[in-house]
Amino acid sequence: MPTTHHVENHFTGGEMVRDIVIGMSDGLTVPFALAAGLTGAVTATHIVVTAGMAEIAAGSIAMGLGGYLAARTDMEHYHSEKLREYKEVDEVPEIETQEVVDFFRTHGMSDEEITPVVNAIKADRHRWVDFMMRFELGLEAPVAGRARRSAFTIALSYIIGGLIPLLSYILINNIQTALYTSVAVTLAALFIFGYVKGRFTGLNPLKGATQTVLIGGLAAGAAFLIARLIS
C-alpha cells in the first residue's frame, strides 16, 4: 500500500516519545549541570547529592504537573472555543461564511472555485464548526487521558535522566573523582540519548547527539563558573 508507506515516511515519533525526550533532555542536563557546578564551590559530595535530589524532585514536579495542567487547560480551551463557534454559526452565519470564503481566498482559489466548497462545508453544522476549529483557529481535538499519561511520562523521564549524573556522587566519596566520573558518564548518556532522539525524530542522529552534548556541556560549564565566582 503506497499510502501507508507514504505516511510512515513522514513519521516523526509518537507523543510518548516526545514526552520522554522533553523529560529526559532536561533531566540529564540540569541536575548534571547543578551537581558539576556545586563542585566548584563545596567539598562534600553529600551536599551535591542533596541539592541534586532536591532539584530532581522540584524539576520533575514542575515539569510533570506543569505539563498536566497545560494539557488540561488546552482541553478546556478547545471545548469553550467549540461552543463559541457553534454559537457563532447559529447567530452570525453570514460572518462565519465570509471567514470560510476568506480562508480559501488566501489559499489562492477564485470565487467560482470557492462557492461549491463553501456550500458543501455549510451544509452540515458540525462539519462547519469542525472546519472553523481546525482551519481558522488551528485547534486539534485533544485526546482524553493524555494529560495524566503525559505528566507521568515527563516526570519519570526527568527522574531517570537526573539520577544518571548523581549516581557518581552517591557512590564515590572523593568529590573530584565523582565530578570526573559524572561528567564522563553523563556526556556519554547525552550522546546516546541525542543519537536515539535524532533517529526517532527524523533528525540526523550524529547531529542530535552533538546538540545534546553541547547543551549539557555548556550548561554544566556555566553553572561551574557561576558557582566558583560567587562562592
Added chain:
Amino acid sequence: MPTTHHVENHFTGGEMVRDIVIGMSDGLTVPFALAAGLTGAVTATHIVVTAGMAEIAAGSIAMGLGGYLAARTDMEHYHSEKLREYKEVDEVPEIETQEVVDFFRTHGMSDEEITPVVNAIKADRHRWVDFMMRFELGLEAPVAGRARRSAFTIALSYIIGGLIPLLSYILINNIQTALYTSVAVTLAALFIFGYVKGRFTGLNPLKGATQTVLIGGLAAGAAFLIARLIS
C-alpha cells in the same frame, strides 16, 4: 469591523508572551523549590545562593539553547518535508490527489462535492504543496529569526524568575528568616504571575493563579522533604 472583533475574541497571546510564560513559570518554580529544599539540609545561606545561582545558569541555558535548537530543527524539518511534497506532487500525482480526496472525505464531504475542490487545489503546484503541508502534515511555515528571539526571551525570563526567590537568601543571613521571606515573596510572585498569565491566555485569572501557586508549593514541599530525608 465584526471580523476583527471576532479575531480579537480568540486572541490567546503572542509567541513572546508564550516564551515569557515558559521561562518564568519554571524559573519561579525550580530555583525556589531547590533553595527551599536545601534549607532542610544545610544551615549556611551562601550554599543555598550558590546552588540557586548554579541552577539558574544551568536551567536558563538548557531551556534557552534547547528551545533554540528545537526551533532550528523544526525549520529544517519543514523545508525537507516541503521538498519531499514537491517531489511527490511531480512524481506520484495520483497518490497525492487521492490524499486530498481522502482528506475531504474524512471531513464528511461527498464525492460530487469533493471533485471541484480537489481540481481547484491541484490547479496550482505551489497551492497543492501548501495544502498538503498544512492539512496533511499539520506543519506551519516557521518564522525566520524566531529561534534566536525565542531562546533569548525564555532564558531571560528564567533568570528573572529565578532571582526572585533567591533574593531573600542573598540579603538575609539567618536561613530560617530567609526561607520564610523567600516562600512569602515567591508565592506572591507565583500568584501574580499566574493571574497575569491567565488573563493573557484566556484562562480564568484566579484559576491560573491557583495553579501556579500549587505547582510551586508542591515542588518546594517535595524538594524540602527529599533534602531533609537524605541529609
